[in-house]
Amino acid sequence: MSDKRERILAAAEALIAHCGFHGMSMQLVAKHANVATGTIYRYFADKETLLRCVHEERLHEVSHAILQNVDTNDPGYAQFRQLWLNTMRYLQDNPDSLCYRIQYEASPLFNREEEHQINERYFKPVFEFFERGREAGLFRDMPAELLGFLALENLMLLSQKCTKGCIELDECLYQQLLDASWNAILKR
Amino acid sequence: MSDKRERILAAAEALIAHCGFHGMSMQLVAKHANVATGTIYRYFADKETLLRCVHEERLHEVSHAILQNVDTNDPGYAQFRQLWLNTMRYLQDNPDSLCYRIQYEASPLFNREEEHQINERYFKPVFEFFERGREAGLFRDMPAELLGFLALENLMLLSQKCTKGCIELDECLYQQLLDASWNAILKR
Amino acid sequence: MSDKRERILAAAEALIAHCGFHGMSMQLVAKHANVATGTIYRYFADKETLLRCVHEERLHEVSHAILQNVDTNDPGYAQFRQLWLNTMRYLQDNPDSLCYRIQYEASPLFNREEEHQINERYFKPVFEFFERGREAGLFRDMPAELLGFLALENLMLLSQKCTKGCIELDECLYQQLLDASWNAILKR
Amino acid sequence: MSDKRERILAAAEALIAHCGFHGMSMQLVAKHANVATGTIYRYFADKETLLRCVHEERLHEVSHAILQNVDTNDPGYAQFRQLWLNTMRYLQDNPDSLCYRIQYEASPLFNREEEHQINERYFKPVFEFFERGREAGLFRDMPAELLGFLALENLMLLSQKCTKGCIELDECLYQQLLDASWNAILKR
DNA sequence: GATGAATGAGCTTTCATTCAT
DNA sequence: TATGAATGAAAGCTCATTCAT
Secondary structure (H helix, E strand, O other), X not given: OOOHXXXXXXXXXXXXXXXXXXXXXXXXHHHHHOOOHHHHHHHOOOHHHHHHHHHHHHHHHXXXXXXXXXOOOOOHHHHHHHHHHHHHHHHHHXXXXXXXXXXXXXXXXXXXXXXXXXXXXXXXXXXHHHHHHHHOOOXXXXXXXXXXXXXXXXXXXXXXXXXXXXXXXXXXXXXXXXXXXXXXXXXX | XXXXXXXXXXXXXXXXXXXXXXXXXXXXXXXXHOOOHHHXXXXXXXXXXXXXXXXXXXXXXXXXXXHOOOOOOXXXXXXXXXXXXXXXXXXXXXXXXXXXXXXXXXXXXXOHHHHHHHHHHHOHHHHHHHHHHHHOOOEOOOOHHHHHHHHHHOHHHHHHHHHOOOOOOOHHHHHHHHHHHXXXXXXX | OOOHHHHHHHHHHHHXXXXXXXXXXXXXXXXXXXXXXXXXXXXXXXXXXHHHHHHHHHHHHHHHHHHOXXXXXXXXXXXXXXXXXXXXHHHHHOHHHHHHHHHHHHOOOOOHHXXXXXXXXXXXXXXXXXXXXXXXXXXXXXXXXXXXXXHHHOHHHHHHHHXXXXXXXXXXXXXXHHHXXXXXXEOO | OOOHHHHHHHHHHHHHHHHOHHHOOHHHHHHHHOOOHHHHHHHXXXXXXXXXXXXXXXXXXXXXXXXXXXXXXXXXXXXXXXXXXXXXXXXXXXXXXXXXXXXXXXXXXXXXXXXXXXXXXXXXXXXXHHHHHHHOOXXXXXXXXXXXXXXXXXXXXXXXXXXXXXXXXXXXXHHHHHHHHHHHHEOO
């Protein structure tokens, strides 16, 4: 059994994260993944396809991580708290993944269709949570995507600042940020 | 007097915004700016320098735009509101600038030192506003950078989603978002 | 018993004919022949050998086709006519074979030694016919190879023009061309 | 003034002639033409374009060479003789050009449209000669293209055989071949 | 015998940068 | 100052060949 595919994905992600889009070449990916250049092309049609696959693969992971231990029978805040903590932990624990994602999603490779498909495929339960909260009059009267964005997706840029060392968080700030997110989406 | 320098900066920004880091070559920049390739090197030492200059130049602009009509004698909310509206307007009116900035700041070109310098140089008044608010017990007990981030910088990703067509905003949502930002930083 | 060898030869010929020397790769040959890449190397030492074999194989076929129904007891013109018609029919019926042959023989793979060997091995009867005609004072006083060339081999380029659609032949032109070949080699 | 373009064309022609289509790489062309690889791309959009240009350029030359000293006031045979000798001399004197042409015209790069355009552009006077001869009842009742082919173009394959050393010509054979061509197209 | 995943040298092409004009 | 032709290293990708199964 071979894990070449996963090694290639990981190498591409790490290279982009550390050296940027322009510092990632197929030859370097091959070297870091410990395979021959040609081997990459047995798994991915071309560079663009590889980049898209990294993105999708990682979002698939994210969606798993986010939903862990979220019990739809819990009260709203408990669920939200779990979602928020899961998100934050994943972002902090996977700085390469985050750094890759921001660069990818800001690039012209990424577009509305892809965003839509990925939300549909991986993040439905998350949006349903916000949907339910809104219908229960708990959250602001906004599309679930927007609520989700304000509460969770927004954490990406914040987390990036931490990773880059621009901001340092302690336990107390952590608590405050969780609270800030909650207050942002809460109906008055 | 010649506007070549500005034309080059604009061309670089637009190319990265529309074609990504990898779609921007010096010859393409030259063509779009209507100058010879060699001319670029009379104004910028090399490609990296050019990219850094685009970033700094635009943040300089942003800082002007954000502070317009903000009167430090106004009540806190009024000042905040003005800052928020200025920020949002600039982001929406300059999608290339936004798109460039996110890509640049996610790239390895950007680091803590640069961030710090730029904040120091251009955004001091903004941070001072949040500082004062916090000291007056209005805002959460957080570093001004973090308050500023939650209230304003966070709007970048949101704005990008609009630009890419993933989210559509109407007047009502606009109002809600302003309110959400305000609630995020407000002390309970 | 397996026809893999023949399938490989046919695939190589067809690919070169339709896509040129540079459009023929071993993996493409394998795919078209419905075998694994490695399998080709069980039948042919390397690519060059494969190409040489296609050439030889086809010339072997040609020599058979050309000599069909040629009776050395017939008068000279009758024999010539049969040779000419056989040649022309084969060329028209096997456009891939023709196209391959011209490309191969124009390439540096092909040289005097190979030409000589093939003539010796497969086309002896043809040359003997021209030899006899010349000695009987019917044909020009030229080496048999040259007579054969003028009368038959020359038809290759003509046939290629037809295949590529540059020239269209009807029954009447056909007759004239046969006559032209005959007159070219005839002693005055 | 720079002759880089011509040097590149010549290098490409020679390489294909001696090493075949697959032995000609852009790097090798650059080396033989004494320019940098990138320089080729300032003169030719890509490899295919370069190959097409070599072909057109050389046919342009051929057409000049063929028509030298052909006087339309001369008798038919004199004109024909001059055309034939010109053609033969050019072919013998420019073996690379010939070898290139046969390979190119046998390849899938070459098609009816290109053939037609080139005939139209460069070989009109030649076809007109055969046209006039036919209308005067001197030549066979065939399209001028076919007469031209039988009398002149056919010499390519013959000349290739000489170049490759498969056939050797002396003055006497030369005379006979000229005569053979004349007899091939002559009306009985 | 037969397979096809893997290899890495070598292909075409691009592009940051230089420099003679 | 400004130009843009020229450079050649390095990019993305292909493909003849091998070899463990």
